[in-house]
Amino acid sequence: MRHNAVYTPYHPRWHRTRVSTYWWLGRWSYFLFILRELSSIFVAWVVIYLLVLVAAVSKSAVRYQQFLDWSRNPFMLSLNILSLLFIVLHAVTWFNLAPQAMVVHVGGRRLPGSLIAISNYAGLVAVSIVILGLLLIRW
Amino acid sequence: MSDHITLHVARYRPEKASETTFDAFELPCPKEWVVLDGLNHIKDRMDGTLSYRWSCRMGICGSCGMLVNGEPKLACATFLSDYAPGPVRVEPLRNFPVIRDLVVEMGDFMSKLTRIKPWIVRQVEKPLSDGEYRQTPGELDEYKQFSMCINCMLCYSACPIYGLDPHFIGPAAIALAQRYNLDSRDEGAAERMQILSEHDGIWGCTFVGECTKVCPKHVDPAGAIQRYKLQSAVEWVKAFVLPRAAQ
Ligand code: SF4
Ligand code: FES
Numbered sequence: 001m002r003h004n005a006v007y008t009p010y011h012p013r014w015h016r017t018r019v020s021t022y023w024w025l026g027r028w029s030y031f032l033f034i035l036r037e038l039s040s041i042f043v044a045w046v047v048i049y050l051l052v053l054v055a056a057v058s059k060s061a062v063r064y065q066q067f068l069d070w071s072r073n074p075f076m077l078s079l080n081i082l083s084l085l086f087i088v089l090h091a092v093t094w095f096n097l098a099p100q101a102m103v104v105h106v107g108g109r110r111l112p113g114s115l116i117a118i119s120n121y122a123g124l125v126a127v128s129i130v131i132l133g134l135l136l137i138r139w
Numbered sequence: 140m141s142d143h144i145t146l147h148v149a150r151y152r153p154e155k156a157s158e159t160t161f162d163a164f165e166l167p168c169p170k171e172w173v174v175l176d177g178l179n180h181i182k183d184r185m186d187g188t189l190s191y192r193w194s195c196r197m198g199i200c201g202s203c204g205m206l207v208n209g210e211p212k213l214a215c216a217t218f219l220s221d222y223a224p225g226p227v228r229v230e231p232l233r234n235f236p237v238i239r240d241l242v243v244e245m246g247d248f249m250s251k252l253t254r255i256k257p258w259i260v261r262q263v264e265k266p267l268s269d270g271e272y273r274q275t276p277g278e279l280d281e282y283k284q285f286s287m288c289i290n291c292m293l294c295y296s297a298c299p300i301y302g303l304d305p306h307f308i309g310p311a312a313i314a315l316a317q318r319y320n321l322d323s324r325d326e327g328a329a330e331r332m333q334i335l336s337e338h339d340g341i342w343g344c345t346f347v348g349e350c351t352k353v354c355p356k357h358v359d360p361a362g363a364i365q366r367y368k369l370q371s372a373v374e375w376v377k378a379f380v381l382p383r384a385a386q
């Protein structure tokens with residue numbers, strides 16, 4: 001057997017169609033996929049935003065106030081709302097896909113995929129409650 | 140429900156035209172007819188020049204893959220009545236060069252398949268006198284799902300990554316690599332990893348997930364690829380943290 005069989009793609013009589021640049025508009029599932037890919041930009045933005053917040057807090061109260069004023073302008077508000085939506089999309093799609101990537105065995109048995117997804121959501125809820133708790137205690 | 144349905148079938152006749160055209164055929168549509176029955180009816184009674192592949196008529200041989208209304212389907216497992224009142228568009232599988240009508244060229248898939256060594260690899264073969272390699276039902280279950288693949292290539296047709304980059308090794312080949320990796324008798328995982336961790340291997344996949352949706356055998360190739368990525372990432376971290384132990 002030829003292990004490095006080389007496939008020669010050119011043949012004058014075969015008919016080929018090119019993938020359109022707008023292939024991702026043709027189907028809802030492709031479009032959702034592109035949105036998920038796009039969400040990574042917003043995830044990166046939120047990381048940067050948080051770093052700026054931490055830097056401001058560590059500098060001085062004035063800097064922190066400046067940061068708050070900056071965040072209050074309509075452009076930043078809409079950007080952050082949009083980011084929140086994309087991050088929710090990112091988290092939900094990620095959690096739903098996790099069971100396909102992870103196979104967990106407990107006591108010699110394979111856990112059903114739904115359990116893996118549910119435990120991800122449970123983790124999200126738990127972390128959210130802790131953060132909410134911290135905020136409420138402050139007030 | 141009407142008892143007739145129209146099929147718009149893609150025709151590519153390289154000796155006559157350099158582009159694909161569509162021929163319309165009006166067919167009877169009994170409820171037990173699948174798309175393949177419709178095509179056989181056309182071939183037998185209406186136009187004997189229509190070319191397409193088929194063999195088993197029961198979702199086993201994997202040769203009758205085509206696009207039905209734009210979706211990759213097995214023609215022998217897709218009921219015409221589900222598309223009533225029609226019309227139904229039948230085209231060759233997307234992402235492959237077309238040789239004639241509904242027949243695509245699959246040399247690319249075949250050469251990719253051999254690259255991942257889809258057979259049991261042993262470092263040292265046991266002598267025959269030692270008998271067979273035994274396996275428990277639990278060990279069989281580990282890979283059984285991936286062994287159901289019939290090489291129909293519907294997953295390649297659904298994969299936009301393969302469409303954009305034909306070098307991508309693709310869903311079924313990776314699922315089949317996993318089929319052997321997860322087999323308790325196999326010892327070839329490291330060899331396969333070398334091929335699959337290349338740029339055109341598992342990392343080409345961005346998890347669109349369409350391959351899993353169209354697979355008629357519930358192989359879940361997208362899952363196989365993500366599991367592979369996870370495993371490869373874990374090995375990379377291990378090699379980083381414990382360079383010696385990983386060797
Ligand atoms: S993985 Fe599924 S869709 Fe892909 S070739 Fe195998 S049986 Fe067909
Ligand atoms: S004819 Fe064999 S799978 Fe359809």
